[in-house]
Amino acid sequence: MTHSAIFSSDYATARMRFRQAISVLGWQAEAHSIGATGPGGEDLTIDVGYPSDMPHEKVLVVSSGLHGVEGFFGSAVQLALLEQWGSGKVPPVKCVFLHGLNPYGFAWLRRFDENNVDPNRNFLSEGERYEGSPAGYAELDRLLNPLRPPSRWEPFTLKALLTIARYGMPALKQAIAAGQYEFPRGLFFGGTGPTRVHQLLEEHLGRWLHGSRHVMHLDFHSGLGPFGTYQLLIDHPLGEQQRHRLTDWFGAKSFEETHSSSIAYETRGGLGRWCVSRKFAPDYLYACAEFGTYGPIQVLAGLRAENQAHHWGNHPEIASIRARQQLKELFCPSSAIWRSRVIHHSLDLVDRALDGFTSL
Numbered sequence: 232m233t234h235s236a237i238f239s240s241d242y243a244t245a246r247m248r249f250r251q252a253i254s255v256l257g258w259q260a261e262a263h264s265i266g267a268t269g270p271g272g273e274d275l276t277i278d279v280g281y282p283s284d285m286p287h288e289k290v291l292v293v294s295s296g297l298h299g300v301e302g303f304f305g306s307a308v309q310l311a312l313l314e315q316w317g318s319g320k321v322p323p324v325k326c327v328f329l330h331g332l333n334p335y336g337f338a339w340l341r342r343f344d345e346n347n348v349d350p351n352r353n354f355l356s357e358g359e360r361y362e363g364s365p366a367g368y369a370e371l372d373r374l375l376n377p378l379r380p381p382s383r384w385e386p387f388t389l390k391a392l393l394t395i396a397r398y399g400m401p402a403l404k405q406a407i408a409a410g411q412y413e414f415p416r417g418l419f420f421g422g423t424g425p426t427r428v429h430q431l432l433e434e435h436l437g438r439w440l441h442g443s444r445h446v447m448h449l450d451f452h453s454g455l456g457p458f459g460t461y462q463l464l465i466d467h468p469l470g471e472q473q474r475h476r477l478t479d480w481f482g483a484k485s486f487e488e489t490h491s492s493s494i495a496y497e498t499r500g501g502l503g504r505w506c507v508s509r510k511f512a513p514d515y516l517y518a519c520a521e522f523g524t525y526g527p528i529q530v531l532a533g534l535r536a537e538n539q540a541h542h543w544g545n546h547p548e549i550a551s552i553r554a555r556q557q558l559k560e561l562f563c564p565s566s567a568i569w570r571s572r573v574i575h576h577s578l579d580l581v582d583r584a585l586d587g588f589t590s591l
């Protein structure tokens with residue numbers, strides 16, 4: 232099968248193929264409904280697959296679609312892996328696959344969930360409150376979240392460039408994407424309480440990882456970084472051994488600790504830090520495998536346009552369809568070169584993790 236054929240055209244197809252591949256491997260399958268429906272009236276589910284009869288001291292977790300529309304890419308990676316293993320080469324450690332962590336966004340081509348929440352800003356640690364926004368967000372709100380229907384001429388790129396010139400890109404990224412809890416119709420809204428996927432992982436992740444000592448979690452994302460390349464973003468404090476392991480397995484330049492970096496930005500409510508703090512395993516190493524697509528202004532402009540059409544469009548059905556198709560392209564480019572490159576890199580990443588595990 233070519234790399235392009237691994238990509239599904241919609242959520243329902245992606246889920247069907249995931250379930251089939253899990254069943255071919257004879258793995259345990261679970262489907263957890265989120266109580267919402269997709270465009271075809273289908274019940275939306277978070278799907279999970281794992282071999283129930285494997286030793287479980289070392290576990291590789293591969294997750295997709297936390298950011299809805301990014302699931303087109305993550306789901307393709309999962310399918311490529313499962314099909315590869317279905318035709319012979321079985322992984323040497325237990326793997327837990329989490330498919331479509333934000334099925335609403337995946338099905339409806341949004342990055343956010345059914346309540347406009349960015350699930351990757353929702354995993355606040357115990358005692359942290361769903362309040363506040365980063366310095367500067369309130370001033371940017373008018374630029375990012377105009378309270379009017381989309382118009383034909385949106386000088387957003389120009390305005391964004393002027394804003395960057397004024398504040399600088401790192402400050403702007405921090406203000407925009409760090410997560411905010413005050414503008415429920417805005418971008419990167421972290422919610423008012425735990426989302427469905429947050430509750431689901433709280434309830435079941437411990438069970439899926441039961442008995443594990445070493446967990447490597449690769450959470451596949453797209454939309455940040457140069458076209459077709461990737462970076463492993465680590466949002467939790469690393470132990471010395473974990474840092475060595477990342478270097479050994481993936482190479483010193485492949486990862487970046489986001490709480491101390493200037494390229495990415497520090498966020499609140501990230502999944503990785505939460506998984507680590509919940510101690511699902513004594514040694515839990517999480518990496519957001521972030522694959523680049525288009526430039527940051529273009530991606531932000533697409534997010535803004537889609538969000539505006541969704542909340543304020545005069546004819547939301549029509550305006551949203553166009554904006555959502557554009558969003559899909561921004562987070563999962565149709566370019567055959569991009570698709571082949573990202574699948575190649577992803578399979579290599581997982582191979583390295585599995586090889587690494589055997590020497591652990």
Ligand SMILES: [Zn+2]
Pocket residue numbers: 298301452453
């Ligand atoms: Zn993402």
